Amino acid sequence: MGLDADASRTRMAVDTATVKRIAGLARIAITDEEAGRIAPELDNIMGWIEQLGEVDTSAVAPMTAVIPNMLRLRDDVVTDGGVREAVLANAPQAEHGFFAVPKVIE
Amino acid sequence: MTDLTDLTVAGLRDGFRAGDFTAREAAEAFNTAVAGAKALNAFIVETPEHALAAADAADAARAAGEAPKPLAGVPIGMKDLFATKGVQTTAASHILEGFTPTYESTVSQKLWDAGAGMLGKLNLDQFAMGSSNETSFFGNVISPWRRKDGGNAALTPGGSSGGSASAIAARLCPAATGTDTGGSIRQPAAFVGISGIKPTYGRCSRWGTVAFASSLDQAGPMARDVTDCAIMLEAMSGFDPKDATSLDLPVPAWEAGLSPDMTGKRIGIPKEYRVDGMPAEIEALWQQGIEWMRDAGAEIVEVSLPHTKYALPAYYIVAPAEASSNLARYDGVRFGQRELPEGANLQDMYAATRAAGFGDEVKRRILIGTYVLSAGFYDAYYTQAQKVRTLIAQDFEKAWAVCDLLLTPTAPSAAFALGEKQADPLAMYLNDVFTVPASLAGLPAMSVPGGLDGAGLPLGLQVIGRPLDEQGVLNAGLAIEQRAGFSARAEKWW
Numbered sequence: 001m002g003l004d005a006d007a008s009r010t011r012m013a014v015d016t017a018t019v020k021r022i023a024g025l026a027r028i029a030i031t032d033e034e035a036g037r038i039a040p041e042l043d044n045i046m047g048w049i050e051q052l053g054e055v056d057t058s059a060v061a062p063m064t065a066v067i068p069n070m071l072r073l074r075d076d077v078v079t080d081g082g083v084r085e086a087v088l089a090n091a092p093q094a095e096h097g098f099f100a101v102p103k104v105i106e
Numbered sequence: 107m108t109d110l111t112d113l114t115v116a117g118l119r120d121g122f123r124a125g126d127f128t129a130r131e132a133a134e135a136f137n138t139a140v141a142g143a144k145a146l147n148a149f150i151v152e153t154p155e156h157a158l159a160a161a162d163a164a165d166a167a168r169a170a171g172e173a174p175k176p177l178a179g180v181p182i183g184m185k186d187l188f189a190t191k192g193v194q195t196t197a198a199s200h201i202l203e204g205f206t207p208t209y210e211s212t213v214s215q216k217l218w219d220a221g222a223g224m225l226g227k228l229n230l231d232q233f234a235m236g237s238s239n240e241t242s243f244f245g246n247v248i249s250p251w252r253r254k255d256g257g258n259a260a261l262t263p264g265g266s267s268g269g270s271a272s273a274i275a276a277r278l279c280p281a282a283t284g285t286d287t288g289g290s291i292r293q294p295a296a297f298v299g300i301s302g303i304k305p306t307y308g309r310c311s312r313w314g315t316v317a318f319a320s321s322l323d324q325a326g327p328m329a330r331d332v333t334d335c336a337i338m339l340e341a342m343s344g345f346d347p348k349d350a351t352s353l354d355l356p357v358p359a360w361e362a363g364l365s366p367d368m369t370g371k372r373i374g375i376p377k378e379y380r381v382d383g384m385p386a387e388i389e390a391l392w393q394q395g396i397e398w399m400r401d402a403g404a405e406i407v408e409v410s411l412p413h414t415k416y417a418l419p420a421y422y423i424v425a426p427a428e429a430s431s432n433l434a435r436y437d438g439v440r441f442g443q444r445e446l447p448e449g450a451n452l453q454d455m456y457a458a459t460r461a462a463g464f465g466d467e468v469k470r471r472i473l474i475g476t477y478v479l480s481a482g483f484y485d486a487y488y489t490q491a492q493k494v495r496t497l498i499a500q501d502f503e504k505a506w507a508v509c510d511l512l513l514t515p516t517a518p519s520a521a522f523a524l525g526e527k528q529a530d531p532l533a534m535y536l537n538d539v540f541t542v543p544a545s546l547a548g549l550p551a552m553s554v555p556g557g558l559d560g561a562g563l564p565l566g567l568q569v570i571g572r573p574l575d576e577q578g579v580l581n582a583g584l585a586i587e588q589r590a591g592f593s594a595r596a597e598k599w600w
Contacts, residue, residue, distance in 0.1 A: 019473065026430060026476040028469055029461035042473060045532055049419045055494050062492030063499065066307045066321060066548030067573055069351060086208035092444035099439050104452050
């Protein structure tokens with residue numbers, strides 16, 4: 001089943017509530033005012049994207065690789081490590097050799 | 107003595123080898139040009155000391171009688187999407203402001219190994235998302251070009267590799283790296299009258315390059331002419347075990363293989379690229395390009411790429427979907443900026459960090475990507491787009507049965523004024539109409555300058571080739587270059 005089954009229905013508009021839900025999924029804090037501004041923009045873009053539904057893809061496989069390539073396997077050996085300082089060098093907050101985050105467990 | 111900043115990559119390389127000037131003299135000339143061009147805002151970080159160190163190493167090697175490295179004596183610009191060890195790498199975002207990699211990207215390492223020096227990190231659209239370089243956290247890049255109407259409106263250098271384009275056109279560097287996800291090398295090259303090639307997907311390693319859309323992202327060079335693109339591409343390409351999609355193939359000697367003779371080549375003209383509202387001057391340039399190809403010995407054939415009109419909407423599902431996944435890593439924990447409101451828990455911190463750290467266009471694309479991948483929509487949008495992508499690739503495969511290369515305009519307009527399209531994201535997306543199809547199919551494609559429009563602004567022609575046929579693309583580019591005789595340059599005002 002592709003878009004064909006949905007094409008008969010009118011597309012659901014991207015409204016402010018949808019934008020806030022999506023922003024929540026994307027972990028981006030958003031104000032009501034921002035959501036209200038973004039909703040018509042996204043709705044316009046999604047409306048334009050909707051034309052893809054015209055294409056009959058019933059006999060087409062989705063693309064998985066643009067250029068045929070082999071998935072390589074390498075030997076199961078440790079090839080790096082021992083670079084804790086380098087790993088932590090750009091951390092906003094590092095303590096005792098770990099990344100530090102706000103308290104998670106109350 | 108000639109101004110060293112007027113020399114091409116080949117000119118600098120050969121002049122250094124011949125002893126006409128030292129590598130240090132060349133590096134100093136470009137460092138001075140960079141320092142004097144702040145008005146263009148092409149660089150986020152300037153690294154004159156890096157350029158001088160590479161130059162001194164080249165001069166010392168020469169004095170010791172060692173064989174010169176391929177790019178000894180040549181300083182270049184590095185798009186700020188490539189991680190550079192010890193030098194801030196931001197992708198033109200606030201969220202990566204201050205990020206100083208402890209490692210070097212494969213492409214930049216290859217260039218340093220080839221003897222090149224770095225003049226600085228070039229500005230770009232934030233996370234390479236944009237077609238006008240107006241989404242950078244570090245401000246717009248200004249094109250050195252101006253319309254000859256005397257209005258002096260600040261023009262876009264194109265995007266996302268706008269800093270690379272502006273810097274090369276203004277002679278701040280002879281060449282630069284670019285990256286191309288949907289046209290980010292070719293469109294800016296066209297807008298400022300230079301050349302740029304996106305190689306076949308997998309030719310250049312993506313390791314250490316800030317990811318936008320991994321199935322589309324490809325690095326490539328931008329330079330003043332086709333020969334320089336060939337030289338740069340040779341240095342940048344090659345198998346990298348650290349990138350799972352890197353092609354395990356030898357790097358051809360593209361520079362040595364250059365030939366403008368198109369005898370026996372069939373050049374396809376895709377009829378679907380004659381889009382509504384295309385300016386007559388672009389249509390005329392396309393016709394001129396066809397004549398140049400005939401003159402070079404090629405046979406011209408009309409071809410059909412029937413799914414062309416669906417390439418952009420498919421791209422605007424696939425690219426944001428991949429971006430929403432790739433950019434999930436910016437969470438304020440391991441690198442980059444962190445925003446921690448008073449009393450915030452971990453989830454609040456993620457959301458606040460990302461709200462403060464990403465610009466509007468980046469947020470827009472993350473939201474589109476999250477939307478099309480969300481439960482209930484995945485098949486209707488993402489799977490459908492990947493199926494359409496298959497059809498677009500099949501269109502090209504069918505075309506290769508009757509032709510060897512395709513010739514099209516690079517962009518549907520000349521450079522527009524900064525601010526002109528900013529209010530309408532969709533209008534901006536449509537600027538990539540001719541470049542996106544080759545990206546979706548992973549094909550090598552390049553833009554070369556063809557001429558100027560009535561306002562005195564550069565226009566580009568695009569050559570698209572079969573997978574791995576960079577040589578064919580470069581050769582056709584050279585045939586155009588020799589016939590176009592493009593020598594116009596922006597008058598210095600900065």
